[in-house]
Amino acid sequence: MSLSEAPSGMACPGCIAASASLSRAGKPAGPATHEVQLALPSVHCAGCISAVERGLLALPGISEARVNLTLKRVRIKHDGQQTVESLTAALGGLGYEALPLDMVALSGTASDAAGRDLLMRLGVAGFAMMNIMLLSVAVWSGAADATRDVFHLISGAIALPTVAFSGQPFFRNAWTALRSGRLAMDVPISLAILLATGLSLWETLHSGEHAYFDAAVMLTFFLLAGRYLDHRTRAVARSAAQELAALEVPRAIRLGADGEEIVDVSSLHLGDTVLLKPGGRVPVDGLILSGESEIDRSLLTGESLPVVVGPKAMLSAGEVNLTGPLLVEVTAAGKDTSLARMADLVAIAEEARSHYTSLADRAARAYAPAVHVFALAAFVTWMWLTGGDVRVAINIAAAVLIITCPCALGLAVPAVVTAASGRLFRRGVLIKSGTALERLAKVDTVVFDKTGTLTVGAPDLVDPMRHGAAALGVASALATGSGHPLAKALAIGGRSFAKDLPEPTVSNIREVPGYGIEGQLGATPVKLGRLTWVAPEFLGKEFFALSETATWLRIGEQDPLPYTFSDALRPGAKALIQQLIDQGVHVHLLSGDTAAAVSDTAERTGIVTWQADVDPMQKAAFVRSLKAEGRHVLMVGDGLNDTAALTEADVSISPASALDAARVASDIVLMGKDLMAVSETLRIARKSTRRIQENFALAALYNVVAIPLAFMGLVTPLLAALAMSLSSITVTLNALRLR
Amino acid sequence: MNVLIFLIPVSLGLGALGLGAFMWTLRHGQYDDPEGNGARILRQDYDDAPPDDPT
Numbered sequence: 001m002s003l004s005e006a007p008s009g010m011a012c013p014g015c016i017a018a019s020a021s022l023s024r025a026g027k028p029a030g031p032a033t034h035e036v037q038l039a040l041p042s043v044h045c046a047g048c049i050s051a052v053e054r055g056l057l058a059l060p061g062i063s064e065a066r067v068n069l070t071l072k073r074v075r076i077k078h079d080g081q082q083t084v085e086s087l088t089a090a091l092g093g094l095g096y097e098a099l100p101l102d103m104v105a106l107s108g109t110a111s112d113a114a115g116r117d118l119l120m121r122l123g124v125a126g127f128a129m130m131n132i133m134l135l136s137v138a139v140w141s142g143a144a145d146a147t148r149d150v151f152h153l154i155s156g157a158i159a160l161p162t163v164a165f166s167g168q169p170f171f172r173n174a175w176t177a178l179r180s181g182r183l184a185m186d187v188p189i190s191l192a193i194l195l196a197t198g199l200s201l202w203e204t205l206h207s208g209e210h211a212y213f214d215a216a217v218m219l220t221f222f223l224l225a226g227r228y229l230d231h232r233t234r235a236v237a238r239s240a241a242q243e244l245a246a247l248e249v250p251r252a253i254r255l256g257a258d259g260e261e262i263v264d265v266s267s268l269h270l271g272d273t274v275l276l277k278p279g280g281r282v283p284v285d286g287l288i289l290s291g292e293s294e295i296d297r298s299l300l301t302g303e304s305l306p307v308v309v310g311p312k313a314m315l316s317a318g319e320v321n322l323t324g325p326l327l328v329e330v331t332a333a334g335k336d337t338s339l340a341r342m343a344d345l346v347a348i349a350e351e352a353r354s355h356y357t358s359l360a361d362r363a364a365r366a367y368a369p370a371v372h373v374f375a376l377a378a379f380v381t382w383m384w385l386t387g388g389d390v391r392v393a394i395n396i397a398a399a400v401l402i403i404t405c406p407c408a409l410g411l412a413v414p415a416v417v418t419a420a421s422g423r424l425f426r427r428g429v430l431i432k433s434g435t436a437l438e439r440l441a442k443v444d445t446v447v448f449d450k451t452g453t454l455t456v457g458a459p460d461l462v463d464p465m466r467h468g469a470a471a472l473g474v475a476s477a478l479a480t481g482s483g484h485p486l487a488k489a490l491a492i493g494g495r496s497f498a499k500d501l502p503e504p505t506v507s508n509i510r511e512v513p514g515y516g517i518e519g520q521l522g523a524t525p526v527k528l529g530r531l532t533w534v535a536p537e538f539l540g541k542e543f544f545a546l547s548e549t550a551t552w553l554r555i556g557e558q559d560p561l562p563y564t565f566s567d568a569l570r571p572g573a574k575a576l577i578q579q580l581i582d583q584g585v586h587v588h589l590l591s592g593d594t595a596a597a598v599s600d601t602a603e604r605t606g607i608v609t610w611q612a613d614v615d616p617m618q619k620a621a622f623v624r625s626l627k628a629e630g631r632h633v634l635m636v637g638d639g640l641n642d643t644a645a646l647t648e649a650d651v652s653i654s655p656a657s658a659l660d661a662a663r664v665a666s667d668i669v670l671m672g673k674d675l676m677a678v679s680e681t682l683r684i685a686r687k688s689t690r691r692i693q694e695n696f697a698l699a700a701l702y703n704v705v706a707i708p709l710a711f712m713g714l715v716t717p718l719l720a721a722l723a724m725s726l727s728s729i730t731v732t733l734n735a736l737r738l739r
Numbered sequence: 740m741n742v743l744i745f746l747i748p749v750s751l752g753l754g755a756l757g758l759g760a761f762m763w764t765l766r767h768g769q770y771d772d773p774e775g776n777g778a779r780i781l782r783q784d785y786d787d788a789p790p791d792d793p794t
Contacts, residue, residue: 071772
């Protein structure tokens, strides 16, 4: 395919480039025996689908590749020639970051059986509703006598099986609620549906004038629609969150009797020896047998600088190995690792979290008894007025029950939450908890973590040209290829500032884990790294004692030159803090990092109150004390040291780069890098809570008008149908106004 | 009114047909990726001929 053939509907130049580099290929594939699912966070348009699918089908052994744009995933069937690693690499070559998913974790949600079940019931109720309505319109426009009875009979024949099938979710919930002695919203719903159907059947058989089959089925339909919306919002967020959980799925290189083999971490045992390559996350708790390296602990402790480790040092799962290969003896794996234990603690804390009563729950708690009382009152009143005419009394009581039944109430919350989460999902914000938006709307205090949250967690070179372009060129030539964060920052800085100059040829580059990098510039030895290693004789001299993070370059025997770094701010961090302060929200910064680093970040973002060297328990205690003052706290954090505080806070947000445990503990996950999404989330949360309240007000208003009419016995099936659909549509439209 | 004897079964039959079609689409996973389906009509990969195997 040439560039000129590129689909005109494609939105991004990257996709055009990606698909242009592909050719159509149809290699024979063996029987598809293997299935793999990969997450593709960056697919977003028709061009992406083409590029990915055709790129994959061009590989040998692949019989089917199907992109799911809604879930941002691709499902691949192949005959065993490919591995997850080779597929990820192939997609990486096409320009798409691909992440393997844990098939075991996915199998639960892949088919979404519950969603399909609801959709099927919804579909049946919808078709039945339309057909019955067709017949009802004829009755309302004046069909009489035998014709009316026949129409009612046919309606009943459609309505009975429909109610029996589609109403099951409500009946089941109502039954569970009744058995445990509670009065849930599903109780009056079930009662209304059953009473309306039963009464209509009786009326039909006795040639009665009014039958409420349409109302019963319509009630089922609208309420199921609310249920389905509710379910879908949660399913999308849940599967996305599960996808993230599955990202950590982890493989390790085990050294066995027959050499290296790649195994799942879950199959590692105590005493196994694993090889940790630089750049990889430590999958287990372990003891270093040999090798020296530096370890990035920022996710666990918040320290932004790597720690040097050597033999006999202990590693914890979740740390990142930076510079040298390490041989590690497994001391704990899987569920026993310190990481997993911490996650368990969070799970326990989660259950203990003070239960938040959602607006919907509070409304239902007030509403459900009221509905029963009204219906009973109508029954008693009309028994007394008519002198004991059960038929009239039951008819009116049923009408009251149908009218008050919360069609609009069932849609009021799901419609708004669906609209809001849909908008936020497109902005890369996942809402994991149904009540997160409501809790977020109340927030008046925000507590931030530093490393990895306000900052990217990677250092940024300060003033790259301080020693001239030539020195920078040498430094970046040495730094290229190292996995150490400072070296990476130097290499990037060098590339962007010294790109016009010829790159100096540095040969014999060797990395000394824990110390630095050395090489040869022509005949001159050059070194980049710690001062203690680069030029030990200068140690302790005043000029060379810097408080900032620094690495040193030494060319030959010249004086060493420092390059200093600061932790780069996440995009949008400054603007977000400014906006929060303008809105009168209190902002705090808590970090486990050193005072110098924290004050620097606080200054750059404009945060006034900050604390450094805070341990996890202190973080949680700080949040608790804010809550005790009556504040509503939002915690934004990413590390293991934040999890307790995330759980403690009223509502919590973590970036996608956060540790598993932190994401589990948070209500909301940010998929993108930009922190301004937090401000957008707050705005939408406040708006959606207002919409929910408006919807309740609308539903209440409609009841104020309709209940007296029903009480007086003036409600006909036509009026009930009109009122029901009108209120449901108003509520849905109001939810869609959310911008 | 005798025409109703035909019309009612016909309307019910049409409704049943629609319901059957809906159930078929649901069973075949046609609601699994609404966004992708919207995007797929824009690509020009299989404009000339359908793919050999259903992808």
